[in-house]
Amino acid sequence: MDAMLDTEGKETSATHGAYRRLREMILTGELPPGQKLKIEQLRGLLDTGASPVREALSLLTSDMLVERIDQRGFRAAPVSKCNFKEILLLRCNLEETALRASIANADATWEDRLVLRHHHMKKASQKGAHDFEDAHKAFHMALLDNAKMPLLLRYCSQLYDLNIRYRYLAAGGPSYKKRDISAEHQKILDAALDHDADSATRNLIDHYRRTGEYLSSQMDS
Amino acid sequence: MDAMLDTEGKETSATHGAYRRLREMILTGELPPGQKLKIEQLRGLLDTGASPVREALSLLTSDMLVERIDQRGFRAAPVSKCNFKEILLLRCNLEETALRASIANADATWEDRLVLRHHHMKKASQKGAHDFEDAHKAFHMALLDNAKMPLLLRYCSQLYDLNIRYRYLAAGGPSYKKRDISAEHQKILDAALDHDADSATRNLIDHYRRTGEYLSSQMDS
DNA sequence: ATGTCAAATAATATCGATATTTTTGGAGAC
DNA sequence: GTCTCCAAAAATATCGATATTATTTGACAT
Numbered sequence A, B: 001m002d003a004m005l006d007t008e009g010k011e012t013s014a015t016h017g018a019y020r021r022l023r024e025m026i027l028t029g030e031l032p033p034g035q036k037l038k039i040e041q042l043r044g045l046l047d048t049g050a051s052p053v054r055e056a057l058s059l060l061t062s063d064m065l066v067e068r069i070d071q072r073g074f075r076a077a078p079v080s081k082c083n084f085k086e087i088l089l090l091r092c093n094l095e096e097t098a099l100r101a102s103i104a105n106a107d108a109t110w111e112d113r114l115v116l117r118h119h120h121m122k123k124a125s126q127k128g129a130h131d132f133e134d135a136h137k138a139f140h141m142a143l144l145d146n147a148k149m150p151l152l153l154r155y156c157s158q159l160y161d162l163n164i165r166y167r168y169l170a171a172g173g174p175s176y177k178k179r180d181i182s183a184e185h186q187k188i189l190d191a192a193l194d195h196d197a198d199s200a201t202r203n204l205i206d207h208y209r210r211t212g213e214y215l216s217s218q219m220d221s
Numbered sequence C: 001a002t003g004t005c006a007a008a009t010a011a012t013a014t015c016g017a018t019a020t021t022t023t024t025g026g027a028g029a030c
Numbered sequence D: 001g002t003c004t005c006c007a008a009a010a011a012t013a014t015c016g017a018t019a020t021t022a023t024t025t026g027a028c029a030t
Helices: A014-028 A039-045 A050-062 A081-104 A108-124 A129-145 A150-171 A181-193 A197-218 B014-028 B039-045 B050-062 B081-104 B108-124 B129-145 B150-171 B181-193 B197-218
Strands: A066-068 A074-076 B066-068 B074-076
Touching: A014 A050, A014 A150, A039 A050, A050 A066, A050 B050, A081 A129, A081 A150, A081 A181, A081 A197, A081 B081, A081 B150, A108 A129, A108 A181, A129 A150, A129 A181, A150 A197, A150 B081, A150 B150, A181 A197, B014 B050, B014 B150, B039 B050, B050 B066, B081 B129, B081 B150, B081 B181, B081 B197, B108 B129, B108 B181, B129 B150, B129 B181, B150 B197, B181 B197
Parallel strands: none
Antiparallel strands: A066 A074, B066 B074
């Protein structure tokens, strides 16, 4: 109908658009954990039909951002410290595997990609928080994607998103402790470019553990 | 309408029924890898509406058994030796983590559950192949579920299913090499009951690697 | 002959409406 | 005053139909 005058025709299907928007709202906490997600309500919020909303919710179910309750509809996935700790543990395990495999496959084009992503991330840190989040994820995924293991990469991406959700929830936004994250990233990048798998994984995991402990402490409140 | 006269009212929603049925068909190879999955065709096969079929396919997408191609519908996920090797590798990694955590949490009720599952599996091996498959998965999942890590367990379950699919495809059915699988299971069970994490994981991983190599060799044909 | 473009065909994606199921709210009984 | 049960309301799940988008077919020009 008249949905083509939005931004610039980037969004293809209504389903995909709804998926992206809902995902964003859940990740940022705009739709708080445990909240009932009624079709009608969302249909209004995203102004689209019921079918795309339903399908988007179905997809989010498999990202574990939405829970489907038998015949009682959907709700935003709940959060818990326990769940957070599991995410952290799995990330450390899986990302170590992926990063080591990535480094084992290292070649010039991968290194170029890494440097580029890192550069973009630094640039984006001066722009909006939203841009930085995207660039940050892109950098971390670039570290892993040379493993050429699509399933593993997918799990890492999922866990990344589940984790970022806790960051938003704990910090009430992306203003998470501006300790020296930049230096941590630099160390990971340098180690990766040196093909030093041990150092790279150590730095990566420390990076996660550190933010993990910070967030974990925030969650006690 | 008149869908309540099927088996015994076990299936609740049409969507869930379609999901289970389609999943089964893809796992067993009744719907071969790469096959286009047209809504109309499946709507006829499962005699239900288009909406439940669509939603079931969406759900299977996140199990990685179905691929969604932009605006061109769905198809059964393709297979490849590369994909198989990744599945095997991830399973070894994740199941070791899960099994060790399970054993670390060991208590009497878990041990009882294990023994029961193992017994049921042995009993089912004399019944149909289908029953055995179910019992086999139940046993393997019981080994892991005491880790109390829902995400990890979910990944293991997914990977188990992806793997079983290769077994069906390679063997043309569940008649996979009747080497001494029974003894292997017994060893895993005994080690788990002894809380011997090292032995249990070694046996479990050997179990996977052995079937992995067998299937891998079959795939060259 | 071959490649390109346009009309016809088929399939998907989406909408609006209906039937089922769950939840809510209140009336009556103990 | 509390509990149970039934009716009303709301929400979900499903269906049938339409609009949109991809694919195929065939004709035309080169």
